[in-house]
Each structure stands twice: as structure tokens, then as C-alpha cells.
Amino acid sequence: MVHLFHEMTLMLWLNPMEPLTTAQQELYDWLIDYIRANQHSPSIRQMMRAMNLRSPAPIQSRLEHLKNKGYIEWSEGKARTIRVRDDVRGVPILGTIAAGFVNEAFTDAVERLDLNGLPIQSGDYALKVTGDSMVEAMIQDGDVVIMRPVKDPQGIREGTIVAARVESGTTLKSFHRQGNQVQLKPANPNYPVMEFPADLVDVQGRLVAVWRGIDPDFTV
Amino acid sequence: MVHLFHEMTLMLWLNPMEPLTTAQQELYDWLIDYIRANQHSPSIRQMMRAMNLRSPAPIQSRLEHLKNKGYIEWSEGKARTIRVRDDVRGVPILGTIAAGFVNEAFTDAVERLDLNGLPIQSGDYALKVTGDSMVEAMIQDGDVVIMRPVKDPQGIREGTIVAARVESGTTLKSFHRQGNQVQLKPANPNYPVMEFPADLVDVQGRLVAVWRGIDPDFTV
DNA sequence: AAAAAAGGCTGCCCTAGGGCAGCCTTTTTT
DNA sequence: AAAAAAGGCTGCCCTAGGGCAGCCTTTTTT
Numbered sequence: 001m002v003h004l005f006h007e008m009t010l011m012l013w014l015n016p017m018e019p020l021t022t023a024q025q026e027l028y029d030w031l032i033d034y035i036r037a038n039q040h041s042p043s044i045r046q047m048m049r050a051m052n053l054r055s056p057a058p059i060q061s062r063l064e065h066l067k068n069k070g071y072i073e074w075s076e077g078k079a080r081t082i083r084v085r086d087d088v089r090g091v092p093i094l095g096t097i098a099a100g101f102v103n104e105a106f107t108d109a110v111e112r113l114d115l116n117g118l119p120i121q122s123g124d125y126a127l128k129v130t131g132d133s134m135v136e137a138m139i140q141d142g143d144v145v146i147m148r149p150v151k152d153p154q155g156i157r158e159g160t161i162v163a164a165r166v167e168s169g170t171t172l173k174s175f176h177r178q179g180n181q182v183q184l185k186p187a188n189p190n191y192p193v194m195e196f197p198a199d200l201v202d203v204q205g206r207l208v209a210v211w212r213g214i215d216p217d218f219t220v
Numbered sequence: 221m222v223h224l225f226h227e228m229t230l231m232l233w234l235n236p237m238e239p240l241t242t243a244q245q246e247l248y249d250w251l252i253d254y255i256r257a258n259q260h261s262p263s264i265r266q267m268m269r270a271m272n273l274r275s276p277a278p279i280q281s282r283l284e285h286l287k288n289k290g291y292i293e294w295s296e297g298k299a300r301t302i303r304v305r306d307d308v309r310g311v312p313i314l315g316t317i318a319a320g321f322v323n324e325a326f327t328d329a330v331e332r333l334d335l336n337g338l339p340i341q342s343g344d345y346a347l348k349v350t351g352d353s354m355v356e357a358m359i360q361d362g363d364v365v366i367m368r369p370v371k372d373p374q375g376i377r378e379g380t381i382v383a384a385r386v387e388s389g390t391t392l393k394s395f396h397r398q399g400n401q402v403q404l405k406p407a408n409p410n411y412p413v414m415e416f417p418a419d420l421v422d423v424q425g426r427l428v429a430v431w432r433g434i435d436p437d438f439t440v
Numbered sequence: 441a442a443a444a445a446a447g448g449c450t451g452c453c454c455t456a457g458g459g460c461a462g463c464c465t466t467t468t469t470t
Numbered sequence: 471a472a473a474a475a476a477g478g479c480t481g482c483c484c485t486a487g488g489g490c491a492g493c494c495t496t497t498t499t500t
Contacts, residue, residue: 021498023447038295039303040260043487055449060489065446075258079299079456079487083259138358138432161434210432212358214381241468243477263457275479280459285476299457299486 018069027051027062028071032084041074041082125149125205127163127172134172137161137187143212145172147205161207166196170204238289247271247282248291252304261294261302345369345425347383347392354392357381357407363432365392367425381427386416390424 020028030050034042042050047059063082066072075081129143139145139161147163150156162175164184173184173194182201184194240248250270254262262270267279283302286292295301349363359365359381367383370376382395384404393404393414402421404414 021446023497038301040301043299044489045487053448055451056488057450057490058446058448061447077456077488079263080301081258081260135358138355138360138363140358143358207434209434210430212430214427214429241476243467264459265457273478275481276458277460277480278476278478281477297458297486 020066020069020071023051023058024062024065024069027059028066031072031082035082035084041080043080126211129172133186133188133191134161135188137174139172139187139210140212143210145207146209146211148208149205150203153203156203156206163204163206165202165204166194166200172207175203175206240286240289240291243271243278244282244285244289247279248286251292251302255302255304261300263300346431349392353406353408353411354381355408357394359392359407359430360432363430365427366429366431368428369425370423373423376423376426383424383426385422385424386414386420392427395423395426 027047031042031047034046034050044056044059044063047063048054048056051059053059063072063074067074072082072084074083126144126146129139129145130141132141134140145163150162156162156175158176160175161172163170163172164175164182166184171184171194173186176183176185177198178195180198181195182198184196184201186193247267251262251267254266254270264276264279264283267283268274268276271279273279283292283294287294292302292304294303346364346366349359349365350361352361354360365383370382376382376395378396380395381392383390383392384395384402386404391404391414393406396403396405397418398415400418401415402418404416404421406413
């Protein structure tokens with residue numbers, strides 16, 4: 001059983017794109033980091049130095065491969081115009097999961113919500129929520145939940161909302177311990193609390209954020 | 221009264237940074253659009269052409285001004301390295317406002333949530349929610365709501381969630397009409413429905429998205 | 441083990457593109 | 471109205487940085 005779960009977690013990270021060689025992957029990872037940090041592409045010479053090469057040619061061929069495999073693109077002949085493919089940015093949605101008054105007036109921006117990156121880490125993934133079992137936790141059908149892989153399942157706090165895989169499927173629930181058992185509690189009285197031996201519960205991630213786009217056609 | 225409201229809406233868009241001259245603003249706007257569309261900075265020559273100039277010098281001086289006023293920055297001497305200041309990206313947070321099971325396993329990404337831009341338009345702004353008057357609409361204290369300015373208040377659908385300013389302050393409520401009156405309905409039975417003459421209600425935006433970052437210390 | 445692909449290097453070409461002096465014109469401030 | 475700032479232009483310099491031929495070495499596939 002446990003083996004099955006491990007296969008699952010691996011599947012989660014399967015890359016749907018053509019695989020990269022070690023050198024290509026190394027360049028790609030460095031490139032992603034550089035672009036994220038600097039907001040612009042490095043030059044081929046910079047990549048050459050970063051990869052400890054003494055000539056730009058290898059970088060050019062690796063870039064060519066990355067381009068052919070669909071990872072990046074650039075404007076021919078123009079400096080620093082490499083961009084990562086659109087759908088690689090952002091968080092991958094891996095599937096679906098069951099689940100007064102102020103008197104101050106608006107003035108200037110007091111802080112900013114940086115949707116370009118702030119609370120999301122590399123490795124995070126998203127799930128689209130189906131069902132209403134978490135409505136009392138303010139998560140409803142159609143929401144997108146951003147999950148973070150859990151390295152140490154022992155360290156999960158009581159009540160953390162997690163995506164947990166048990167034999168019947170994967171579900172978004174509140175995580176609780178009861179001796180050797182794990183309880184997965186819905187946030188909706190119409191659903192039962194589920195209880196499993198701890199080793200049959202594979203926690204695939206914990207909730208770090210919720211995104212809800214409002215469809216204007218559904219605002220009654 | 222109505223005049224006051226108009227002053228408010230203007231205040232909303234006050235730019236806290238040093239103002240730009242027309243030429244600088246024009247370049248800045250073009251630059252923002254270009255970077256958003258292409259994922260990389262244009263070259264000075266490109267800007268020269270876009271601004272219908274015959275020499276790069278004016279662009280250089282405008283960029284210098286934009287830099288001194290804190291709008292942009294770049295790496296000296298490196299091509300296409302202009303970046304917009306960090307806190308200008310993303311959505312400005314303008315203040316605070318009262319307010320089952322699947323058997324499919326996760327596999328590959330079915331689609332992607334592009335946090336870099338997808339559902340947000342230029343002009344949108346964010347408000348941090350305080351209070352629990354919208355809990356039944358799944359919006360809770362601490363959430364960040366992304367709002368879109370409403371061009372035509374007549375066109376607001378019944379039940380749309382809006383940020384509305386009335387004489388007592390600004391509030392996040394569900395918008396309803398009752399003859400010449402406007403009803404602002406909370407999504408919480410503990411709060412009263414409010415009713416005002418339509419011309420005393422200034423709708424400052426409608427809800428387009430909700431973002432909730434989960435503080436790991438509060439996951440009980 | 442053999443063949444193919446990828447990686448690496450030297451060395452060179454050449455242009456995209458940043459920078460700036462000097463001077464004039466237009467716009468904005470005072 | 472005068473002064474200051476911003477905008478514009480010509481014209482030039484020069485290097486950051488893309489591109490590639492040719493050949494060898496290492497890794498990956500078959």
C-alpha cells in the first residue's frame with residue numbers, strides 16, 4: 001500500500017515536457033533563478049561564465065535544445081530576450097480535489113500584493129477544489145488552493161489543512177492525530193470525520209494560499 | 221455630498237510618487253506595456269522608434285529622470301536590463317475594508333494558474349478585508365480582495381459584491397436595487413441590510429478575485 | 441560495443457545597442 | 471517675462487553580446 005502512495009507522489013512531479021540532459025537542466029534552472037531574481041534574461045556570456053565554460057558555443061547549443069524542447073524562446077539576434085514559456089510561469093494546477101464598516105477612506109497604497117511571487121515558493125502546486133466539504137474553512141467549490149509539499153509529516157500541526165491521499169482517493173481536509181490514528185476532518189457538518197491508521201495517510205501538501213477568481217456571470 | 225464622493229474616487233488614484241512630465245509618462249506607460257507583453261525590456265533604440273525620435277539621447281534623458289524619480293532601474297551598460305520597481309508590479313493594496321472526495325489521482329498539470337497576470341487587469345486594486353460581515357460569501361477577515369473599478373454603475377448586476385462608499389464609510393457588500401434605493405447586504409445574518417438612496421452610494425469597485433495567504437501559525 | 445547526440449573549445453566576425461558631447465528648441469517653473 | 475528644466479537632434483564612439491565554422495571529447499542511446 002505504502003508503495004502505491006510513493007508511486008503517486010512521484011507521478012505528481014512527472015514533467016509532461018521532453019526531458020532535459022543534465023547540462024540543459026542545470027542551465028535551465030540557473031536561467032529561471034536568474035530571471036526571477038533580476039527580472040531580465042542574462043546574456044549568453046553571463047551564462048557561459050555561470051556554467052564555467054570558456055566559450056559561448058556550448059551555451060548556444062543548450063539554449064537551442066531548450067528552445068526546441070519548448071522550454072524557452074527568444075527574439076533572434078536581440079540581447080537578453082530569453083523568456084520562459086508562458087505556461088511554465090506561475091503555479092501548475094495539477095488537478096481537482098474534493099473538498100462592518102471602516103470609517104477610514106481609501107488613500108494611497110499602504111502595501112502591495114505582489115502576485116508575481118510573494119507567498120509562493122518553487123515546488124508549490126495548485127489544486128482546483130470541487131465539492132463543499134471545506135466550506136466552513138472558507139474554501140468553496142471552484143477555488144484554487146496553493147499547496148506546499150510536506151517534507152516532514154511528523155511536523156504537521158494539528159488542524160492544518162492538507163491534501164491527503166488515502167486508499168479511496170485524495171481529499172482536502174483538516175489534519176488531526178488521535179493516538180496512532182489520523183483524523184481527516186471536513187469543515188462541513190454534513191460530512192463525516194474520517195479516521196485512518198497513520199501509515200495509510202499520505203500527506204501530499206499543506207495549504208498555503210487560496211485563490212478565487214469571481215466569475216461575473218455567477219454573482220447572482 | 222456627491223461631490224465629496226468624487227473627491228474620494230480621485231484620491232484613490234493619487235500617485236504617491238514624484239509626478240512625471242508628459243513625455244516621461246508616455247515613455248513609462250509604453251515601457252510597462254512592452255515589458256508586460258514581451259517579458260523583457262526594450263532597447264533604447266526601440267524606445268526611440270516607439271517615441272518617434274531620431275536619436276537615442278532624449279530617451280536616455282527620460283530614462284534618467286524615470287530612474288531618479290524611482291520608477292525604474294537598470295544595470296548600467298547592459299542591454300535591455302530595465303526593470304520596473306518591485307513595488308509597482310502587482311496589485312496595489314489600497315487599504316482595508318469591513319467586510320467529498322475525488323478518486324482521480326493527481327497526474328500532470330491540466331492547466332496553470334498564472335499568478336503573473338491572468339485574471340488581473342491594469343486598474344484593478346486590492347483591499348485587505350477586516351471583519352466578518354461577508355463570511356457567508358466565503359470572504360473572511362484578513363483576505364485580500366481584488367477589485368475592479370466600475371465604469372457604469374447602472375450596469376452592476378444584482379448581488380454583485382462591491383466596495384461601496386456611503387456617508388458612514390466604505391464597505392464590502394452585496395449590491396441590490398429596490399426602486400430608487402440601493403440595498404447593501406452583508407453575507408452574515410448578524411449584520412443588518414443597509415438601504416440608501418441610490419445617489420448616496422458610490423460604488424468604488426466590484427469583486428473580481430479573492431486571495432488568502434494562510435499563516436501557518438494560525439492553522440490551529 | 442558502436443553510433444549518435446550532446447558538450448566543449450578556439451577563434452573570429454559583426455551589429456545591436458549603450459553612452460555622450462555639444463548645441464538648439466520647447467515646455468515648465470518661478 | 472525670465473530662468474530653468476526638459477526635450478530634441480546630430481554624430482560619433484565603442485563594447486556587450488549574438489552567431490558560427492570547424493574540430494575534438496564526453497555522454498547518452500541503441
